[in-house]
Amino acid sequence: MTSFDVAAVQRDFPILRRSVRDGKRLVYLDSGATSQTPTQVLDAERAFVETSNAAVHRGAHQLAEEATEAYETARGTIADFVGAQANDLVFTRNATEGINLVAYAFLNATLKAANAAVLPPGGERFILSPGDEVVITEMEHHANLVPWQELAAKTGVKLKWFGLTDAGRLDLSNINELITERTKIVSFVHQSNILGTINPVSDLVQRAKQVGALTLLDACQSVPHMPVDVQSLGVDLLTWSGHKMLGPTGIGCLWGRSEVLAAMPPFISGGSMIATVTMAESTFAAPPQRFEAGVPMLSQAVGLAAAADYLSDLGMAAVAEHEADLTAQTLAGLAQIPGVRVIGPTDMSDRGGAVSFVVDGIHPHDVGQILDSHGVAVRVGHHCAWPTCRRYGVPATTRASFSVYNDESDVAALMEGIRSAQRFFGTSPALAQSGSSR
Amino acid sequence: MDMEAMYQEVILDHYRDPHGRGLREPHQAEVLHVNPTCGDEITLRVNLGDGADPVIEDVSYWSQGCSISQASASILFDEVSGKTVSEAFGTLDTFVELMHSKGQGAADEDVLGDLVAFEGVSKFPARVKCALLSWMALKDAISQARPDLGVPIDGAPPAGSSDTQQSTQPTTMEGIPR
Numbered sequence: 001m002t003s004f005d006v007a008a009v010q011r012d013f014p015i016l017r018r019s020v021r022d023g024k025r026l027v028y029l030d031s032g033a034t035s036q037t038p039t040q041v042l043d044a045e046r047a048f049v050e051t052s053n054a055a056v057h058r059g060a061h062q063l064a065e066e067a068t069e070a071y072e073t074a075r076g077t078i079a080d081f082v083g084a085q086a087n088d089l090v091f092t093r094n095a096t097e098g099i100n101l102v103a104y105a106f107l108n109a110t111l112k113a114a115n116a117a118v119l120p121p122g123g124e125r126f127i128l129s130p131g132d133e134v135v136i137t138e139m140e141h142h143a144n145l146v147p148w149q150e151l152a153a154k155t156g157v158k159l160k161w162f163g164l165t166d167a168g169r170l171d172l173s174n175i176n177e178l179i180t181e182r183t184k185i186v187s188f189v190h191q192s193n194i195l196g197t198i199n200p201v202s203d204l205v206q207r208a209k210q211v212g213a214l215t216l217l218d219a220c221q222s223v224p225h226m227p228v229d230v231q232s233l234g235v236d237l238l239t240w241s242g243h244k245m246l247g248p249t250g251i252g253c254l255w256g257r258s259e260v261l262a263a264m265p266p267f268i269s270g271g272s273m274i275a276t277v278t279m280a281e282s283t284f285a286a287p288p289q290r291f292e293a294g295v296p297m298l299s300q301a302v303g304l305a306a307a308a309d310y311l312s313d314l315g316m317a318a319v320a321e322h323e324a325d326l327t328a329q330t331l332a333g334l335a336q337i338p339g340v341r342v343i344g345p346t347d348m349s350d351r352g353g354a355v356s357f358v359v360d361g362i363h364p365h366d367v368g369q370i371l372d373s374h375g376v377a378v379r380v381g382h383h384c385a386w387p388t389c390r391r392y393g394v395p396a397t398t399r400a401s402f403s404v405y406n407d408e409s410d411v412a413a414l415m416e417g418i419r420s421a422q423r424f425f426g427t428s429p430a431l432a433q434s435g436s437s438r
Numbered sequence: 439m440d441m442e443a444m445y446q447e448v449i450l451d452h453y454r455d456p457h458g459r460g461l462r463e464p465h466q467a468e469v470l471h472v473n474p475t476c477g478d479e480i481t482l483r484v485n486l487g488d489g490a491d492p493v494i495e496d497v498s499y500w501s502q503g504c505s506i507s508q509a510s511a512s513i514l515f516d517e518v519s520g521k522t523v524s525e526a527f528g529t530l531d532t533f534v535e536l537m538h539s540k541g542q543g544a545a546d547e548d549v550l551g552d553l554v555a556f557e558g559v560s561k562f563p564a565r566v567k568c569a570l571l572s573w574m575a576l577k578d579a580i581s582q583a584r585p586d587l588g589v590p591i592d593g594a595p596p597a598g599s600s601d602t603q604q605s606t607q608p609t610t611m612e613g614i615p616r
Contacts, residue, residue: 365476365504365568366445373441381476395477395502424441425450425505 004322006407009314012038013405024375027413032193032221032354032401033379034243037307041246044306045299055295057272071298074305075288078253081308082219082238083229088261090254090288091296095220096143098239098254099187101291102216103147105264106184110155112265120284122263125184125214128155133182135213137162137170137199138391139192142384144218148187157184164391168195168344175207183213190222191352194383194399195344196327198222198352205234214260220244224403225323225352227316236260242300246403247307251300254291261287268293314404323353323402326411330355330400333415339427340418343392356383356397359418361427364396370421371398376413444562445505446555453505458515462498467583471575473567478503480511482575486583491522497576506556506565511572513552523580523587529553530573537566 010016013036020026028036048070054063056071076086092098109126112119119127134148138161152159160178163171170188179186186208191198201217208215216237222228224245230238237260241252256264266273266284270293275283284290311319328348334340339360345351359367368380379399382389389396400414461468465483472479480501487493497518501511518526533553536543541561545554559565581589 363504363508365478365506365565369444369562369565370441386477389477395479424445 004314004318006322006405009038010405010407012040012310014039016405020375020377021373024373025413027374027376027410029400029402029406029410029414030377030379031224031244031403031406032383032399034249035224035246035403036405037248037303038246038310040310041248041303041306045248045303048299048302053298056298057289067298071296071301074301077305078301078308079255081312082223082255083231084255085258087286087288088255088258090256090261090291091301092239092252092254092291093250093297094243094252095218095239095241096147096252098252099144099216099218100147101254101267102185102187102237102239102264103151104267106157107151107154108265108267119265120263122259123265125263126265128157128184130156131158131182132184133158133160133180135160135162135178135183135186135188137188138164139170139195139197139199139385139388140187140189141193141218141220142386144187144189145387158182162188164195164388167346168192168197169350170197170199172200172203175203179204179207179211179213181211183208183211185214185216187216187218189218189220190228191219191225191354192344192385192388193221193354194356194385194388194397196352196354196356197345198350200350201233201235209234221352221354224311226320230255242304242307245304245307246310247304248297248300251297251304253304256287258287261291264291266290266293270294272296311404319404322404323406324348326402326406326408327351327353327355329408329411330414333411334418337415337418337422339422343389343394343397353402354399355401356399358394358397359421359427362421362425364398366425367398367418367421370424371414371417374413374417374420376410376417378414444558444565446558448552448555449505449509449559452509452512452552456508456512456515458498458512458519459500460498461500462496465496465498467579469575469579469582471571471578473503473507473571475564475567476504478507478568478571480507480572480575482511482572482579484576484579484583486523486580490587491524492584493520493522494518494526494580495520497579499572499575501572503571504565504568506559506568507571510553510556510569514572514576517551517553518576523584526576526580527589530577533573534570536560537569 015036052066052070054067056068075089079086079089106126106128109119109123110128113127134157148159165171186204205215215235217235219238219240223240237256239254243249273285273290273293275285334357341358343356364380368378371378381396465485468483470481480499482499485496487495499511517529532549536545537560539560545557547554556569559569
């Protein structure tokens with residue numbers, strides 16, 4: 001066991017002290033959807049709003065100075081958390097917006113080039129031509145699928161994807177046919193939100209570099225759960241959301257290599273992102289301001305920095321080890337229950353703490369309902385990864401996911417809840433056939 | 439939390455042994471409705487008689503989903519087969535009202551039949567769409583089979599067919615939020 005003091009961590013999360021469903025202890029196993037918030041984050045947000053609230057990057061008064069200082073200090077703290085420079089970190093609304101920002105860089109560069117408009121230096125690598133390709137994977141969250149479908153519908157760029165193996169891994173056997181000289185960007189998930197798979201980033205990055213393609217990593221399920229260093233990963237762009245890493249909702253991050261961000265035309269335009277404006281035309285600020293039009297999220301940025309500090313104090317290696325313990329216990333526990341099948345890797349190598357499973361004869365919605373009646377909060381459905389569900393022949397799954405505040409008793413409550421659901425529905429092999437599974 | 443109140447035996451019975459399941463001919467309209475939050479889906483066909491208030495001569499379906507959506511489809515078959523469209527819509531409206539009652543509704547068994555068992559489900563907002571999935575599909579199918587009846591498109595918006603490849607006749611997409 002580690003020196004990780006989970007009891008001390010739990011005391012920092014006020015929500016864990018409430019009960020649910022007629023007095024049941026809250027067993028929160030849905031951190032993959034959104035994580036709970038420690039007092040330290042709430043205190044930081046409150047302190048900012050109570051003492052220094054003002055619009056940043058404008059105004060000549062003391063509060064504006066303090067707010068700008070707090071906002072930019074937060075940027076530095078969060079950048080440091082992933083081994084990045086502050087100026088390479090863009091605040092977005094969430095990771096979905098981060099991915100859209102990159103997809104729209106391609107669209108906007110292509111449209112502007114067609115109209116002979118000015119692009120940022122290096123912007124030509126974002127211009128799409130007939131025959132160009134975007135490569136994703138079959139285990140993407142809809143957030144890293146639909147924006148590329150939209151880009152394809154608007155520009156004719158060809159969307160290609162890695163398939164998956166039965167064991168829940170990326171099938172890299174045709175990597176050289178998928179990532180080609182025509183590939184403009186390879187956008188893929190670091191840890192799958194539904195399967196828990198941790199993908200071999202270096203293999204994809206290496207091939208992408210060979211052909212001059214950009215790489216974008218969806219790190220929503222990795223940054224909160226393991227040490228992430230943008231330099232050693234080798235990707236060009238990386239995005240994640242704040243609310244899955246103990247931070248506030250409404251804020252996410254897009255990190256990019258300086259020269260890549262500098263080459264991207266703006267996404268949302270308006271105030272704060274300009275260099276000069278006349279009635280006829282405008283020029284744009286350097287990143288990250290180029291991508292932060294309007295008054296940005298202030299207390300959220302401060303809160304997210306506090307979340308990064310909180311996780312840094314725990315140590316991300318210790319966090320990863322703690323959650324790996326819980327994941328291993330969960331996989332072992334599920335293997336002990338007849339009629340339960342894990343969708344995703346069942347071994348702990350390159351595997352994170354999102355554990356999806358199906359229970360024979362009981363639809364995930366019904367599993368979730370019974371678990372909820374025991375106070376156990378899980379996610380049910382397709383987890384915004386509908387094609388992944390289809391790949392494994394299931395309409396939906398039940399998913400447990402972990403964070404720093406979970407402990408062994410939570411895993412035990414999950415197992416007891418599943419057994420309770422099986423008792424309640426009286427599942428047997430005969431019932432499994434007449435139930436909802438195809 | 440009393441799960442027996444939600445999963446009444448009649449619901450579990452319909453789930454385990456659904457009535458009227460399977461797609462049948464003849465039919466005048468077929469729709470595919472999906473609950474996009476959970477992936478539950480139903481393909482539903484209607485065959486209507488003639489006249490200003492036609493009889494529902496057959497309603498057939500293939501569906502997959504949770505016990506609530508499956509049981510609701512099974513009871514739908516029982517409750518509307520052989521009824522007129524206006525009778526079916528009367529049941530539907532009463533059922534929609536019950537499902538939106540947040541557990542406060544008084545279910546009228548004379549109108550609703552086995553659907554009264556869903557009273558407990560109405561306490562769980564996330565499950566209301568499950569219960570209504572087949573009923574919204576019925577409404578849509580009737581409106582497609584008989585556009586002249588002027589069936590209003592309202593209520594809990596069904597998901598369209600754009601996310602699946604199983605629709606033979608695309609579901610009407612008007613008024614569906616993105």
